[in-house]
Amino acid sequence: MKIHEYQAKQLFHEYNIPIPKGITIRSAAEVRQAVAGLGHIRMVVKAQIHAGGRGKAGGIRIANSAEEAGKAAEALIGKRLVTEQTGSGGSPVGHVLIEEALDVDKELYVGFAIDRVNACVNIIVSTAGGMEIEKVAAEAPEKIWVELIDPVVGLRPFQVNRIFYRTRLDPKLARTIGGIITNLYNLFMDKDCSLAEINPLVITKDGKIIALDAKLNFDDNALYRHPELTDLRDDQQENPLEVEATRNRLNYIKLQGDVGCMVNGAGLAMATMDLIKHVGAEPANFLDVGGGATTAMVKEGLKIILSDKAVKLVFINIFGGILRCDTLAKGVVEAAKELKINVPLVIRLEGTNVEEGRSILAASGLYFDVADSLKEAAEIIAALIRPEERDEKFKVQRPR
Numbered sequence: 001m002k003i004h005e006y007q008a009k010q011l012f013h014e015y016n017i018p019i020p021k022g023i024t025i026r027s028a029a030e031v032r033q034a035v036a037g038l039g040h041i042r043m044v045v046k047a048q049i050h051a052g053g054r055g056k057a058g059g060i061r062i063a064n065s066a067e068e069a070g071k072a073a074e075a076l077i078g079k080r081l082v083t084e085q086t087g088s089g090g091s092p093v094g095h096v097l098i099e100e101a102l103d104v105d106k107e108l109y110v111g112f113a114i115d116r117v118n119a120c121v122n123i124i125v126s127t128a129g130g131m132e133i134e135k136v137a138a139e140a141p142e143k144i145w146v147e148l149i150d151p152v153v154g155l156r157p158f159q160v161n162r163i164f165y166r167t168r169l170d171p172k173l174a175r176t177i178g179g180i181i182t183n184l185y186n187l188f189m190d191k192d193c194s195l196a197e198i199n200p201l202v203i204t205k206d207g208k209i210i211a212l213d214a215k216l217n218f219d220d221n222a223l224y225r226h227p228e229l230t231d232l233r234d235d236q237q238e239n240p241l242e243v244e245a246t247r248n249r250l251n252y253i254k255l256q257g258d259v260g261c262m263v264n265g266a267g268l269a270m271a272t273m274d275l276i277k278h279v280g281a282e283p284a285n286f287l288d289v290g291g292g293a294t295t296a297m298v299k300e301g302l303k304i305i306l307s308d309k310a311v312k313l314v315f316i317n318i319f320g321g322i323l324r325c326d327t328l329a330k331g332v333v334e335a336a337k338e339l340k341i342n343v344p345l346v347i348r349l350e351g352t353n354v355e356e357g358r359s360i361l362a363a364s365g366l367y368f369d370v371a372d373s374l375k376e377a378a379e380i381i382a383a384l385i386r387p388e389e390r391d392e393k394f395k396v397q398r399p400r
Contacts, residue, residue: 001218003232004048006097008214015187017180017198018210022099024048028074035066035098042101045072049091050237052132053083059093062101069098092236102210107200108167109133110181112188114195121149121188123181125163129200155185169203176209177201191229192222241285241304248300250289257282259381260305260314260343262298264289264323272317275374279382284311293323298331299338306339313344313384317377320351327353329360336366344369344384348377 006024013019023034035043047059054060059081063069073096080090107129115122128136128143137144145166147159160178169177180201188196195217202212223230235243245252251266259281263269266288273283285308289301305314318328328349336345348371349357361368369384371377 001220001223001229001233002050002237003216003218003229004050004095004097004234005046005214006048006095007232008216009097009211011187011191011216012184012211012214015183017183017187018208019214020099020102020210020212022097024095024097025073026077026095028070028077031066031070031073031098035069041065043069044099044101045069045076046097046099047076047081047093048095048097049081049083049086049093050234051081051083051085051091053085054081057081057083059083063098072096073098094234094236102202102208102212103205104200104202104212105205106169106203107212108177108202109136109197109199110184110201111195111197111199112185112193115148118148120151121185123147123149123155123159123163123185125167125181127167127169129202133197133199149185154189155182173203173209180209180211187216191216191226192219193217194219241307244307245287245301245304248297248304250287250293250297250301250304252288252301252304253286254308255283255285256310257284258310258312259385260284260287260308260311262287262289262301262305262314262316262318264293264318264321264328268317268319272315275378276315276381279378279385281313281381281385284308289323289328293327293331295327295331295334298328299335302332302335303339306341306343311343313346313381314341315377315381316345316347317374318347318349318351320349320354320357324353325349325351325357326360329357332368333360333364333366336364336368346371346377346380346384348372348374 009019025031025034043063045061045063047054061072063072076093076096080092082090109126109129111124112121124146126136126144128140145163147163149155160181164174164178184196193216197215198211200212203209218229239254241254242252259276261272261283263272269286269288276283287301287305289297305311318325346369358370361370369380371380
């Protein structure tokens with residue numbers, strides 16, 4: 001789960017990570033009263049969206065007066081900001097963060113992330129703050145330093161000292177910057193983060209060290225331990241279908257293709273998407289109903305897939321284990337009777353109660369393409385997405 005910059009900075013404040021003076025507003029009408037409390041003439045108005053590249057897209061603006069700040073806020077709030085990371089549709093701006101403008105001398109990057117290769121958390125520090133860390137890694141890798149953190153003993157003081165001295169900054173800053181690094185690590189671990197970034201961590205011309213930007217992502221699987229964090233979720237920043245899937249305890253990710261997928265198990269989902277690409281099509285989504293899915297969850301999953309107007313064919317690929325094939329079949333039949341399905345529906349079942357599942361589909365009075373194997377499913381999908389090459393034995397199937 002992602003949160004906004006202003007929300008991340010609230011958590012930074014709780015962990016004694018210094019942040020600029022600022023205030024969050026939801027309407028341009030609030031600006032004059034809001035900026036009066038800041039006591040600064042020069043301010044920065046920052047659109048709050050779950051995407052990077054805001055500055056290049058005009059989402060971060062300098063204001064030299066309350067009037068300018070008001071105009072900047074009015075130009076951003078309620079609009080959709082299009083950046084390199086949002087796609088052409090952009091993301092809605094529901095809040096802006098107005099902060100004091102700082103006189104910056106140096107910019108650093110400090111981040112913690114999950115290192116899946118080494119199965120641990122790592123800390124990344126760079127003297128090229130303010131830039132995307134991926135770009136720094138590609139263009140100036142010598143400016144990046146990484147420390148692997150042993151999951152048993154955690155971040156050790158000698159690691160903090162070592163990575164600080166690699167930056168060749170004034171040793172007088174070691175205690176302050178080291179404290180910020182340690183506090184960010186504590187926040188990362190306490191809140192089950194998957195990513196924690198300060199980019200940039202700035203050293204001002206008067207010697208202050210402040211987190212000018214903040215980014216926190218949380219592990220969705222650990223949110224049950226942090227009910228206070230779920231209140232920070234902004235559904236407006238997420239794909240509506242993904243939000244609906246989360247409400248129904250389904251794992252759904254929207255993709256750019258036209259073949260909708262429903263599977264049980266992440267591994268099978270990846271193999272299914274590979275199969276779809278192998279026959280010349282593109283998956284429209286990743287949808288894992290999980291091993292404990294009920295008939296109702298299967299029905300809701302199919303509804304979500306069919307809500308995507310890009311979907312031209314649905315492929316249901318189930319290996320029955322904890323999720324029995326008859327449970328899946330009941331959900332599909334209920335959904336097909338309730339919904340108007342006007343795209344082909346290809347189903348491959350195997351595993352627990354497979355014959356019962358096939359019987360339910362056959363007795364439903366509906367017409368599906370039921371495959372006995374992955375090979376046959378691939379042939380059917382290939383025939384349906386390329387009608388000009390379709391064998392006569394394959395029929396585009398619709399509910400009767």
